[in-house]
Amino acid sequence: MKNVLRTLVFDKQVSLTLADTTETVREALRLHKLSDASAILLGKALSAMTFTSACLKETRGEISLSLQCDGACGSMGVSGNRSLKLRGYIENTALMGGADESAYFGRNGAITIIRDDGYRRPFVGTCALPDRGGLDEAFEAYYKTSEQLPTRLKTVVCLNEKGECDFAGVAALQPLPFADENALQQAAEAPLESVLQTLREKGLEEAVNARFTPDKSVWELRTAQYKCNCSREYLSRVLVTLGEEELRKIIEEDGSVKVHCHYCNADYEFTEEDADGLFAGS
Template identity: 60%
Template sequence: MNNLLRTLIYDGQVSLTVANTTEMVKEGMRLHGLSNLSAYVFGKALSAMTYMSACLKGARGEISLSVKSDGTCGEIAVSGNQKLYLRGYIGNTQATGEMNAQNEKDCFGHFGSLTIIRDDGYSRPFVGSCAFPTNGDIDSAFEEYYRVSEQLPTRICTCVELSSDGECVFAGVIAVQPLPFAEQETMEKTWDLPLAEILSSLRESDVETCVKQRFGHTSPVWELRRAVYQCNCSREYLSGVLVSLGEEQMRQIIRDDGAVRVHCHYCNTDYEFTDVDADRMFPKK
């Protein structure tokens, strides 16, 4: 089912994106076995990156996030592509504490930086980064990134809700970004939008209904899409990487360790390559 909608509101002056990321957060939690607080922080970053992936232009576009901070969560990395396949990991999968504003900051970090590498598939990737804003939360860090690095004032609101037994019952993201020609009055209206409230109406409805109810369906731009949590690793892809390592080195590792073991951090999957694989990868001429 489509879970993401991008459209224009206020006479085409403001871009609006709304996504229900519940299933994606659930999949991330399942793959990584996340504690509630880790799931909360990771889910918010994953949701914000879902929005950023939906903004990619080229057909081969890719975007990745790296968060480094003094927080208890360790490093957070999330990557997404133009197909809206998202994947990621959080260094500390077992952060402890209730989900509240204080613990969100302690876990995500009070001091840190957010780095984005965006490759629209045309030329060289764009690399941008920003320091966390003081007294900010996760959403503010992404807003700061847009302000500092892209010079695009943007409001982002993410939500992750877990039940008492640690199941994700709702997650989503809403983002508004005035286009460069937006009028002052429109900008003010945009900043005043109760984003959290609009997002929470997604609990009971799909993205189309949620947006129609609040803003109507006035723009010809109406992109309904499906975002999923999906890793792009595979045995085939990794075989290709190992071929570039060379036969001699691969055989040596197999002799020393019994197998070449590769771990994918994004989907928490282990791969093993043995002599049988090496025979296949390096056929005798």
């Protein structure tokens, strides 16, 4: 199902991204056993990164978020690519408390965004977590300081009493470089929370049409999903880079090499027999 829509609004001067991230968050909750507070935090990060991934221009593009803080949240990581495959993890899967995210971030923390378009050196931007506000405000601060793009971003994750995700979404407005005062003002005042509410009730296209006067010359509908890119083949290639001697030493000591993927909780095991196969002919 198409769940990401990008278009231009406010006299073609501001790009609007609207995404229904419910399925992505549901898959994250299926893979990770999370408390409600942890689920909301990771779900918001996945939603925000659905927006950043949708902004990637190169087909090989990848973008990742790393959040580090001295609060209860610990670290959190989310990655996405141009084909809108998202994956993520949160260190503390058992956060307890209310909806005030900033309470989980402690006193010191930062988000780092690494954007890799596959050609040049990756762009790395870091921004301290703001004193007030949660993840949305952290992303807005990041865009303002690291990319000099005054971006408005709002994410929402709604869980039911059973802890299941009823709805999740993101709405983002990013003025183009030539945007005039009037467009900037309209972007600053747009009620993104109620746009998300309309998205929940009426779906993507209706939400955009009901809330904005979009310029349909740009009308990009795509599908985002939670999908890890780990595989036995990929890990085999990584293990080969360790070198035969090192790999066989670990297998001798531990019986096998075990690799855990924290994005999807898959476990891989490589035995002596696998090592024989990996280094056959070398």
